[in-house]
Amino acid sequence: MAYIVPPKYVRHILVTLQSHGHQAFLVGGSTRDMLLGRVPLDWDISTSALPEQVMEIFPDCEATGLKHGTVTVKINSRSAEVTTFRSEGSYTDHRHPDMVSFVGDLTTDLSRRDFTMNAIAFSPDGLMADPFDGCTDIENRLIRAVGLPQLRFQEDALRMFRAVRFSARLGFEIEQETLDAIKIKAHLAAEVAAERVRDEIEKILLSPAPEKVFDLIEYGLMDSYLLSRPDHITDGGALSKLPRKKALYRWTCLCAVLEHYGCIESAESFLTALKMDKRRIRLCTDAAFILTTSIPETTVEWKRLLNKYGVDSVSCAAAVGDVLKHDEPYTKELKSILKSGECFSLKHLAVTGDDLMTLGLSGRELGEMLQFLLDYVMEFPQFNQHDLLLSLAKGTEE
Ligand code: ATP
Ligand code: MG
Numbered sequence: 121m122a123y124i125v126p127p128k129y130v131r132h133i134l135v136t137l138q139s140h141g142h143q144a145f146l147v148g149g150s151t152r153d154m155l156l157g158r159v160p161l162d163w164d165i166s167t168s169a170l171p172e173q174v175m176e177i178f179p180d181c182e183a184t185g186l187k188h189g190t191v192t193v194k195i196n197s198r199s200a201e202v203t204t205f206r207s208e209g210s211y212t213d214h215r216h217p218d219m220v221s222f223v224g225d226l227t228t229d230l231s232r233r234d235f236t237m238n239a240i241a242f243s244p245d246g247l248m249a250d251p252f253d254g255c256t257d258i259e260n261r262l263i264r265a266v267g268l269p270q271l272r273f274q275e276d277a278l279r280m281f282r283a284v285r286f287s288a289r290l291g292f293e294i295e296q297e298t299l300d301a302i303k304i305k306a307h308l309a310a311e312v313a314a315e316r317v318r319d320e321i322e323k324i325l326l327s328p329a330p331e332k333v334f335d336l337i338e339y340g341l342m343d344s345y346l347l348s349r350p351d352h353i354t355d356g357g358a359l360s361k362l363p364r365k366k367a368l369y370r371w372t373c374l375c376a377v378l379e380h381y382g383c384i385e386s387a388e389s390f391l392t393a394l395k396m397d398k399r400r401i402r403l404c405t406d407a408a409f410i411l412t413t414s415i416p417e418t419t420v421e422w423k424r425l426l427n428k429y430g431v432d433s434v435s436c437a438a439a440v441g442d443v444l445k446h447d448e449p450y451t452k453e454l455k456s457i458l459k460s461g462e463c464f465s466l467k468h469l470a471v472t473g474d475d476l477m478t479l480g481l482s483g484r485e486l487g488e489m490l491q492f493l494l495d496y497v498m499e500f501p502q503f504n505q506h507d508l509l510l511s512l513a514k515g516t517e518e
Contacts, residue, residue, distance in 0.1 A: 124154045126244075129195040130163045133178070133202065134244040140177055142169035143205075145226060145241035145249065152237045155258055156290070163200040165193075166229055166241060170222060174202050189222055205229035211275040214311040227251050234272065234279045235286070235298075236264045261292040269301030277308040280341055281320035288324045288332035299339075306340030317345075318394040325370040330359035333374060337383070345393050350381035358443040366439070368400060372407045373440045379412060403433050410437035415450065422457050423464035423498040431458070462501040469494055470506045471513070479514055489513055 126134075126146060137144035144167045146154070153160040167174065171191050175181050178193040181202075189204035207228045208217035223229065226241055226249055233239040236254035248255075257264050263283050265272045273280050280302045283294050294302070309317070324333045334356045336342050337349055355377055362369045375387035384390040387408035391401045406429045415437070416422045425434050438450035463469055471493060476486050493513060497504045503512075 124157060124159060126150070126154070126163065127198075129198050130165070130200055131244050132195060133165060133193055133200055136177060137165075137167050137169055137174070137202075138244070140169070140173070142167050142173070143226060143243075144169075144202075145243050147230070147241045148233065148238050151240045151242045152254070152258065154242065155240070155255065165200055165202045166205055166226065167202055168205055168224055168226075169202075170204055174204070178202075188220055206232070208232050208275075214274065214277045214308045215313075217275075231266060233266055234276075234282060236266055237262075237286075237292075239266050257295070261290070262295045263287055263290075263292050263298060264295040265298045265301065269298045270305055273301055273305040273308065277305065277312050278316055278320070280305065280309060280339070281312065281317065281336065284332055284335050284339070284341070285320050285323050285327070287335070288327035288329040291329065302339050302341070306343065309341040310344040314393060314395045317342075318396060321374075321394070322367055322371075325359065325374065326364060326367055328360070330370055331356035333359070345390060346378070346383045347385065348383055350378075350383055353377060353381065355380075355444060358440075361443040362439060366436075368403055368407075369436050369439050371396075371400070372404045372411070372436050373444065375404055375408045376411050376440060376444060379408065403436060406430075406433035407436035407440065410434065411441055411444070415441050415445075415448075419453075419457055420499050422454060423462065426457075426464040427494065427498070460501075463494070463497045463504045466490055466494055468504075469497060469509070470504045471509045475506070475510060476513060479510070481513075489516070492516070 130146070134144045134146070144165060146163065147166040148164040150160040150163050171183065171186055171189050174191045174193065175183065180194045182192045184190050184192040184201070189206050191202050192199050193202050204222045205224065205226060205228065206220045207223045209219040211217055230239040230241060230249065230251055236252040236257045239252050240254040241249040252266050263286050283298065283302060286292060287294055321333055321336070324330060334353050337346065343349070359370055359373050362373060371391070372387070375384065375390055378384045378390065379386065386405065388401060388405040391404055410425060410429065410433065414425070416425060435454060438454045441450040442448055469490065473486055473490060476489055481489055493509050496512070503509070
């Protein structure tokens with residue numbers, strides 16, 4: 121297998137730990153990604169050194185998860201997580217171990233990890249520990265639970281979401297027994313905190329295979345957030361046609377599809393249950409609402425929407441509309457309106473509230489007049505001129 125070489129600072133941490141008489145290995149996603157020839161998102165190091173010993177060896181560090189034995193070590197402003205070999209006690213809440221204990225051996229540490237591909241250790245001198253045959257699974261592109269899959273999901277239900285997330289990110293299949301266990305233990309997904317579920321969904325939505333989010337639904341992992349499971353979703357492919365950097369476009373698309381199939385009451389209720397922040401909920405809800413109720417047919421209708429919901433929500437609705445309604449040129453039309461510079465908000469109206477005050481208007485009357493002028497200008501953009509609008513206001517008043 122072709123693999124990526126860890127950067128100098130990571131090798132420095134490993135070698136320094138070894139020179140102090142400790143064992144030190146790259147583990148988890150770092151080793152998996154290196155073996156896949158991908159640059160890891162973060163560098164995880166596992167060591168026999170206790171957290172206090174790690175902190176003594178590397179003064180520039182932060183005790184980021186002492187309870188779990190994790191210390192973040194910084195070398196010239198770059199960092200890696202160094203975690204002491206550990207084993208985990210029982211899991212009463214199907215999510216967190218009741219206790220963790222530090223252990224002296226690597227194999228015990230590897231056996232607490234979720235999937236065989238994430239349970240390979242790699243030392244700087246090229247030594248590899250692969251007690252669960254993760255390399256073979258990587259070669260065969262398989263996600264397989266370490267140990268008994270049902271037991272592992274019973275311990276920590278988040279692992280089921282991680283399995284689907286890795287299948288979306290890496291394009292791997294979930295091995296049959298592991299998949300069967302997910303379907304059997306899916307009800308435990310209700311025990312996972314909404315924020316964690318939301319983060320896993322977002323990672324899937326931003327992966328090269330965002331449609332795998334519907335696997336979560338098919339396996340029953342989303343039951344506590346849905347009114348029902350859809351029989352067969354045909355427009356899942358729309359998600360991957362949306363730009364990868366636009367998480368909210370993909371969320372809106374997901375909401376629109378789920379709403380269409382009657383699986384959720386509204387984008388707002390679904391995203392609120394997932395504890396998304398208020399600003400993002402507003403944007404997705406407005407965009408999903410535009411999509412399901414009022415995709416415009418004329419330029420004036422677009423401008424009215426821009427005025428009511430703002431550019432971000434309307435752009436999102438247009439982009440999702442394009443992919444869901446089979447390449448309707450909504451985005452193209454919207455872009456040309458935005459490019460034209462035509463007025464759709466009070467900010468760009470050629471008269472202001474102060475101008476109208478000079479005509480003796482105030483309070484509600486003034487507000488209504490501004491809205492009237494804005495409506496007028498949205499329909500007749502060529503009349504967005506100061507004097508003209510002022511005389512129109514005067515005329516209307518009289
Ligand atoms: P990513 O590329 O997203 O960082 P990762 O596999 O590195 O993926 P992390 O969340 O960084 O995931 O976790 C590092 C390692 O810790 C994993 O590879 C796995 O070995 C172990 N791990 C993480 N979460 C769990 C879990 N819920 N149960 C068991 N092992 C876990
Ligand atoms: Mg990682």
